[in-house]
Amino acid sequence: MTHAFARALALLAFAAAVPLAAHAQAAAFPNKPLRINVGASAGGGTDVVARIFAEKMGQGLGQSIIVDNRPGAANTIAADLTSKAPADGYTLLMATNSPQVIAPHLMKLGFDPLKQLTPIGMVVMVPHVLIVNAQNPAKDFRALLAEIKAKPDKLSYASSGIGSVQHIAGELFMAASDTRMVHVPYKGSSQAHSDILAGQVDLMLDTTSSAMALIKAGKFRALAVTTPQRSSELPEVPTLAELGLKNAEMSTWYAMYTPTETPAPALDRLVTEFNKALQLPEVQTRLRALGGTPSTLTREQFVQLQAADYQRFGALIKQRNIKLD
Known part of the structure; x- marks a missing residue:
């Protein structure tokens, strides 16, 4: 065998081994723990939803999934970290409307949420609820x-930050009711809840996913919800529309993302396990207990919803002249 012939055989063997190695690597995904970045503090709605999926997807993937809370900057810190993480399927993001379609209209971001983060799937849509301390003398919405x-x-x-969905819900409320209030931003709903309970802040238009536990515990009084229909978990609480306040509708969606360049085999596996987790009866029950409606949207349908919300909130922010300061 000549040296040239031997070299040619070696090159052919290497070329054949490369796709086999790539296939083996993809088939092995995941072979180490994953991480879900969360842009809110522990105990908030995003954190609660992330931990549900960390548990169930982790079981399906055969790996533990760590929840990493990175609150602040309208939930964009976690989204920014995820967009810059290696696109290997091991770094995920649980996010809401806030960093994806609201914050880009308010601040200069170091990433493009629509281009650098790809959805794995939408989890749930939840209403907002107007809450006050249970000791507040106002017994109903009109008072x-x-x-x-x-x-x-x-x-x-209160809100979970400037540019958060709670902030925008407050702006909508003031516009619809022709009122003025002082906005007090926090780094997450749980911090805001503490100050409402302490009497430092008067009210909040929070997501039911964040506020439901304290409502059920009798710590918060729910005065109205911001969706067209009443919440199945709060059937006695009227909608703002029922109370005569129009054009104040607000909902929050939760969705899971990964960096856009994630390889198709890893992305497909994540999507498969995400959908399996979402369809589990236990998960459906837990999401509904948060006052939400579990998603039935395909990834393509959610991308369309996200794009529409991007335009909608951009127009609202411009109309209300909402600024970071």
Whole structure:
């Protein structure tokens, strides 16, 4: 065998081994723990949903999934970290409307959420609920609204950050009710809840996924929901529309993402295990207990919803002249 012939055989063997090695690597995914970045503090709605999927997807993938809370900057810190992580399928993001379709209109981001993060799937859609401390003298919505109108710029409303869905819900509420309140941003709903319970902040238009536990525990009083229909978990709580307040509808969706360049085999496996987890009766029950409606959208349908919301919130922010300061 000549040296040239032997070299040619070696090159052919190497060329054949490369796709086989790549296939073996893809088939082995995942072979180490995964991580879900969360842009809110522990105990908030995003964190609760992320931990449900960390548990169930981890079981399906045969690997543990760590939940890493990175609150702040309207939930964009976690999204930014995820967009810059290696695109190997091991770094995921649980996010809401806030960093994906609201924050880009308010701040200069170091990433493009629509281009650098690809959806694995939408989890759930939840309403917002107007909550006050259970000890608040306002026993119903009309009493609270009368107080807000009587004291312009005196009452305060909390949010999980400037540009968060709670912030935008508050802006919608003030526009619809022709009222003025002081916005008090936090790094997550759980921090805001503490100050509402302590009497430092008057109210919040929080997601049911964040507030439901404290409502059920009798710590918060729910005065209204911001969706067209009442929440199945809070059937006694009227909608703002029922109470005569139009154009204040607000919902929050939760979705899981991974960096856009994630290889197809890894992405397909993640999508498969995500959908399996979403369809589990236990998961459906837990999502509904948060006041939400589990998603039935395909990935393609969710991409369309995200694009539409991007345009909708951009127009609202411009109309209300919402600024970071």
